[in-house]
Amino acid sequence: MKNSFASFFAIGALLPALFLIFGQTHGGYHVGDTVADFTLKSTSGNYVSLSDYKDAKGYIVTFTCNHCPYAIMYEDRFVELHNKYAPMGYPVIAINPNDPAVKPEDSFDNMAVRAAEKSFPFVYLFDDQQKLFPVFGATKTPHIYLLDGDMKVRYIGALDDSPKDPDAVEVKYVENAIAAIEAGEKIDPETTKAIGCSIKVADK
Amino acid sequence: MLKFLLIISFFQILSHTLHSQNWTEKNIAVFDEFKDFEFLLEGKNDTTYIVNFWATWCGPCVKELPYFEELHSTYKEPIIILLVSLDFKKHLDKKVVPFLNKHNIQSDVVLLEDGRANDWIDKVDPSWSGAIPITMIYKDGEKKFFEQEFHSTEELIEAIGSVK
Secondary structure, eight states, rough: OOOHHHHHHHHHHHHHHHHTTTTOOSSOOOTOOOOOOOOEETTSSSSEEEGGGGTTTTEEEEESSSOOOOHHHHHHHHHHHHHHHHTTTOOOOEEEEEOOHHHHHHHHHHHHHHHHHHHHEEEEEEGGGOHHHHHTTTTSEEEEEEETTOOBBBEEEESOOOOOOOGGGOOHHHHHHHHHHTTTTSSSSSOOOEEEEEEOOOOO | OHHHHHHHHHHHHHHHHHHHOOOOOOGSSSSSSHHHHHHSSOOTBEEEEEEEOOTTTHHHHHHHHHHHHHHHHHSSSSSEEEEEEEEEEIIIIIIIIHHHHHHHHEEEEEEEEOHHHHHHHHHHHTTSEEEEEEEEEETEEEEEEESHHHHHHHHHHHHEEEEH
């Protein structure tokens, strides 16, 4: 069982990686795609997969990191989001996609420090060898993929419409999307864009 | 006494012109709304125009800035370079201005504060993901968008050449 996951994952990683190598940045999952499960190491030392969440009604996959000011501005909001929605069945699953060789602040050890400092209630996973983020097609931090209970992508983009000022938030994209999933309604918008830091990959 | 004062002021003026532009928050236009900034994203007749989105907190952005700066001395034709900072307005004084002075930036600089990026990212370019740095090159009535980091002045000049 694990082997087929692994080979499916490997194939899933290869194709988008080829897209990236040839300069196209539109590979990865789109709304409506079903996400292949993955296993990554968390700052607690455990390995975590989406399927570990037996009662999940959805997953808030959140590419984020230590160093990026835009990610940092959202940290408290990610904590609030998890605290509100994990009990409802929608855990935040934070993933650091950066190469620590390029950004030492984003090393696994520093991730553990940040998780402890801010008492992250969610898992903070390390995309070791940066194989997962190209599969998703994540382009920056932060970058959120909201999945439903069938691991289908339902929303991609920003948490809300005001990164710099939490008090000026007018639209909570992810929360609205979760409410729509719960009510069986259409999600609108299904994708949004936001400023963020590019994902750090070593120059070849 | 008067002669002494004249000499002092002469050297002050001279040193001011010998040193490049001294940045203060007064020479950086700040746009709170994208709609007021948008006019800067139009090509110029007869002049190659480059617009680069960056921030002092963006590593790859800072790393490539010298290549843009070098164009002022190495690019043979008229060129205007606009560096659009996405730094936070509140950091203008403490971060942006010192950065510009430290790196002796010759290009024009403005700051775009508009936080509702989902409303305007596509207006800059529909293919832009929102990550920086990005560069727009306007030449001979054409425009080309680059979501990438430049690694040398040669690479930049090549990019300019590719705009047809």
